[in-house]
Amino acid sequence: MRWLSRVCVSVCLAVILSFSSAGAAELGLVGESWKGDLPQIIESHRAIRVLVVYNRTNFFMKEGVMRGLEADMMRAYEEHLAKVYKKELVRLVFLPVPMEELFPALLDGRGDIAAAALTVTDTRSREAAFAEPYRTGVREIVVGGVRSRAVNEPGDLSGRKVSVLGGSSYAEHLAELNVRLGEQGHAPVRIKTADPYLATEDLLEMAARGMTPYTVADHFLAELWQKVFPRLRLYSDATLSQGGKLAWAVRKDCPELRRSLSGFAATVREGTLLGNMFFKRYYENDDFISDPTTEVEIGKLMPMAKLFQEYAKQYDFDWLKIAAMAYQESRFDMNRKSLAGAVGVMQIKPSTAAGPPVGIEDVLTLENNIHAGVKYLRFLVDNYFADVAPTARMNFALAAYNAGPNRIIQVRKRAVEMGLDPKRWFGNCEWAAFDLIGRETTGYVAHVQMYYAAYKGSEEILLKRRGAR
Numbered sequence: 001m002r003w004l005s006r007v008c009v010s011v012c013l014a015v016i017l018s019f020s021s022a023g024a025a026e027l028g029l030v031g032e033s034w035k036g037d038l039p040q041i042i043e044s045h046r047a048i049r050v051l052v053v054y055n056r057t058n059f060f061m062k063e064g065v066m067r068g069l070e071a072d073m074m075r076a077y078e079e080h081l082a083k084v085y086k087k088e089l090v091r092l093v094f095l096p097v098p099m100e101e102l103f104p105a106l107l108d109g110r111g112d113i114a115a116a117a118l119t120v121t122d123t124r125s126r127e128a129a130f131a132e133p134y135r136t137g138v139r140e141i142v143v144g145g146v147r148s149r150a151v152n153e154p155g156d157l158s159g160r161k162v163s164v165l166g167g168s169s170y171a172e173h174l175a176e177l178n179v180r181l182g183e184q185g186h187a188p189v190r191i192k193t194a195d196p197y198l199a200t201e202d203l204l205e206m207a208a209r210g211m212t213p214y215t216v217a218d219h220f221l222a223e224l225w226q227k228v229f230p231r232l233r234l235y236s237d238a239t240l241s242q243g244g245k246l247a248w249a250v251r252k253d254c255p256e257l258r259r260s261l262s263g264f265a266a267t268v269r270e271g272t273l274l275g276n277m278f279f280k281r282y283y284e285n286d287d288f289i290s291d292p293t294t295e296v297e298i299g300k301l302m303p304m305a306k307l308f309q310e311y312a313k314q315y316d317f318d319w320l321k322i323a324a325m326a327y328q329e330s331r332f333d334m335n336r337k338s339l340a341g342a343v344g345v346m347q348i349k350p351s352t353a354a355g356p357p358v359g360i361e362d363v364l365t366l367e368n369n370i371h372a373g374v375k376y377l378r379f380l381v382d383n384y385f386a387d388v389a390p391t392a393r394m395n396f397a398l399a400a401y402n403a404g405p406n407r408i409i410q411v412r413k414r415a416v417e418m419g420l421d422p423k424r425w426f427g428n429c430e431w432a433a434f435d436l437i438g439r440e441t442t443g444y445v446a447h448v449q450m451y452y453a454a455y456k457g458s459e460e461i462l463l464k465r466r467g468a469r
Contacts, residue, residue, distance in 0.1 A: 033108055033109040033110055034046070034109050035109040035251065035253065036254075037253065037254045037255065037256045037257055038254065038256040038257040038260055039256055041112065041257075042081075042085055042090070046091075047091040047092060047093045048078075048081075048090070048091065048092045048093070048112050048113065049093055049095055049110070049111040049112045049113070050070075050074050050092060050093065050094050050095065050111065050112070050113045050115050051095050051096075051097055051102055051105050051106055051110075051111035051113065051114045051115065051116070052068075052070055052071070052094050052095070052096050052097075052115055052116055053096065053097065053098070053099050053102060053116040053199065054096045054199070055068075055199035055200070055201055055202075056199065056201045057069060057117070057201060057221070058070040058071070058115075058116060058117050059071050059094065059096065059116075069117070070115040070116065070117065071094065073115070073134070073268055074092060074094070074113075074115055075092070076264075076267075076268065077092075077261070077264050078090055078091075078092045080264050080267075081260070084260070095110070095111055097111075098166075098167075098196035099116065099165045099166065099167045099168055099196070099199075100165070100166035100167030100196060101167070102114050102116060102118075102167060103124065103127055103128060103167065103249070106128060106249060106250070106251060107127060107128065107251060109251075112250065112251075112254070112257065113248055113249070113250055113257070113261070114128070114248065114249040114250070115248050117218075117246050118130075118169075118246060118247060118248070118249055119138060119140070119169035119218075119241070119244045119245065119246060120133065120244070120245045120246075120247050121169050121172055121173075123172055124169075124172075124249065128249040128250065128251060128252060129249065129250050129251065129252045129254070129255075129258050130245075130247040130248070130249050130250075130258075131247050131248045131249075131250070131258050131261035131262040131264075131265055132247065132261075132262035132265045132266065133245035133246055133247040133265065133269070134246060134247060134248075134265040134268050134269050135245070135246040135269070136243075136244075136245050136246075137243060137244075138218050138219070138220070138241075138242075138243075138244035138245065138246060139218070139219040139236075139239050139241065139242040139243075139244065140169065140170060140173060140216055140217070140218060140219070140239065140240040140241040140242075140244065141216070141217065141218075141219050141222060141234060141235060141236050141238060141239055141240070142154065142157065142162070142214055142215075142216055142235040142238035142240065143204060143207055143214065143215050143216065143217050143222050143232060143233065143234055143235065144207055144213060144214045144215075144232075144233045144235065145207045145208050145209065145210050145213070145231055145232060145233060146210065146231050146233065147210045147213065148207070148213050148214055148233055150233075150235070151214070151235040151237075151238040152235070152237055152238065153237060153238055154177050154238050154239070154240055155177075155180075155181065155184075155186065156238065157174075157177070157189045157214065157238070158181050158186040158187045158188070158189065159186075159187040159188075159189075159190065160189060160190060160213065160214060161189075161190040161192055161212075161213055161214065162174060162189055162190065162191055162192065162213075162214040162215060162216065163192045163193075163194045163203055163206070163207075163212040163213075163214070163215050164191065164192075164193070164194060164200075164203070164215060164216050165193070165194050165196075165198070165199070165200060165203075166193040166194070166196065168200070169241070169244075170200075170215075170216035170217070170240070171191060171193070173216070173240040173241045174189055174191050174216065174240065175191070177189060177240060178191070192212075195449075200215070200217050200221065201221070201225065203215040203217075204217055204221070204222060204225045204229070204232060205225070205229060207232060208225075208229035208231045208232040209229075209231070216240055218244070219234075219236065222234050247265070248261050248265070300331070300332035300333075301323060301327075301332055304323070304326070304332060304345065304366065304370065305319070305323070307366065307367055307370045307371075308320075308322045308323045308326070308370065311370055311371050311374040311375075312374060314374075315374050315375060315377070315378040316378070317374065317377070317378070317394075318452075320452055320455040321394065321448070321452050322346075322370075322373075322374055322377075323451075323455055324448050324449075324451035324452035324455055325346065325373075325377075325398065325401075325448050326345045326346050326370070326373075327451050328444060328447050328448050328451060329342075329345065329346050329347040329373075330344060330345050330346065330347050332345055333345070334364075334366055334369065343363050343364060343369065344363060344364065344366070344369045345366065345369050345370060345373070346369060346370060346372075346373030346374070347373075348363055348369065348372050348373045348376060350363055352372075352376060353368075353369075353372035353373075353376070357375075357379050357383075358372050358375050358376050358379065360372040360375065376401070377397055377398075377401055380396075380397040380400045380401060380405055381393050381394065381396075381397045383405075384396070384397075384400060384405045384408070384409070385397060385400075387423065388422075388423040388424070388425075389423055389424055392423065392424050392425045392426075395425035395426065395430075395445050395449075396408060396425055396429070398444065398445045398448055399411070399425065399429075399430075399433060399441050399444070399445050402440070402441050402444040402445070403433070403437055403440075403441045407436075407437065407441075408429075408433070410436060411429055411432045411433045411436055411437070412429055412432070414432040414435065414436050415428055415429045415431075415432035418431070418432055418435070420432055425445065430442045430445065430446075
């Protein structure tokens with residue numbers, strides 16, 4: 001897999017420094033909770049902390065450079081401030097957070113600007129202050145895939161499952177729809193809060209591949225993604241919200257910062273950069289994921305489920321994470337071989353399996369192959385990544401399984417050089433890996449996460465089918 005998924009969102013507030021904007025010495029300044037308006041920020045020589053949500057449109061890293069619509073706009077804003085304040089350098093840092101953490105982090109003083117293609121809503125406006133919009137006329141529409149029943153109006157979602165990000169305007173508008181449905185005596189929409197590692201782009205992709213029945217997206221984003229995934233079904237008549245405005249948010253006690261952003265917004269209001277950048281920077285990545293939950297793939301998985309469960313339990317892993325990894329490696333195909341000589345379902349090389357510390361011969365047999373792959377993964381976790389955050393160990397081990405442990409040691413050193421946290425993968429070392437190795441390893445870890453989310457949601461069905469055999 002060769003594209004960097006929005007699956008890559010940091011669980012915590014990961015401090016990501018733009019080299020053109022801030023140096024590692026400012027980690028102490030951006031890592032603390034602090035509140036102040038623009039004049040205080042400038043006078044105290046603090047970095048302006050921009051809270052962003054990592055995804056494939058607005059904020060990502062490529063070849064060591066912060067990219068995306070919001071990243072480019074904020075860098076232009078940085079240059080704008082430098083001219084206004086006649087400073088040689090006005091520093092700016094990006095802090096990626098999950099969507100549901102965006103406003104809490106802003107209000108707590110862990111950031112100064114929220115920049116994530118935010119729709120202005122009544123609820124958000126009660127909490128924060130928005131600058132003048134840089135895009136208007138936005139409609140939020142229901143989106144499904146070829147397996148989805150048609151939706152002619154929002155009310156048709158009654159009783160149906162819709163996956164959206166927690167903290168998004170889509171979740172807010174679905175909740176408002178449920179109030180109206182309740183008043184009319186109809187069943188509510190079954191709102192499913194998506195894994196915080198996912199982004200709206202991922203949910204659109206999952207809808208196109210039948211991995212989720214419905215989601216919601218801004219109309220222009222859905223229209224762009226339909227060009228990439230023709231199986232997406234856009235229900236334009238099922239409009240949850242229309243006339244929406246996209247703008248940057250600040251705390252209400254920052255009127256000068258809001259005024260400054262409003263003046264700058266007038267210079268970038270047209271917004272046509274979004275479409276141009278979206279396809280220039282994503283359409284080139286043509287190795288898109290396939291759906292691991294189809295009947296064909298489930299048919300491949302079920303004979304192996306018992307082995308995944310047995311060895312995952314023996315080495316203390318979630319068996320569905322191992323299954324997701326096997327799908328990423330080989331599509332559950334024992335006949336698949338890599339150019340490096342890796343064999344079968346979990347794509348482990350015979351020499352790696354036979355040598356210490358694994359010591360398992362004949363990985364051409366399914367059970368030995370799975371046993372060897374899981375045992376090697378356990379070795380990577382215990383011997384190379386015991387010092388990282390417990391929730392991140394599996395991510396590092398997956399990266400090492402893909403690129404080799406010595407390469408990931410280099411990645412962690414590179415992360416330190418880049419001002420990133422060497423003990424966290426998403427939002428930190430993944431970017432160092434992208435800079436040092438390229439897309440393959442970052443995409444590998446991200447896709448395992450996506451497949452795992454799909455399996456987790458289908459676990460009950462999978463187990464029932466396994467029991468029926």
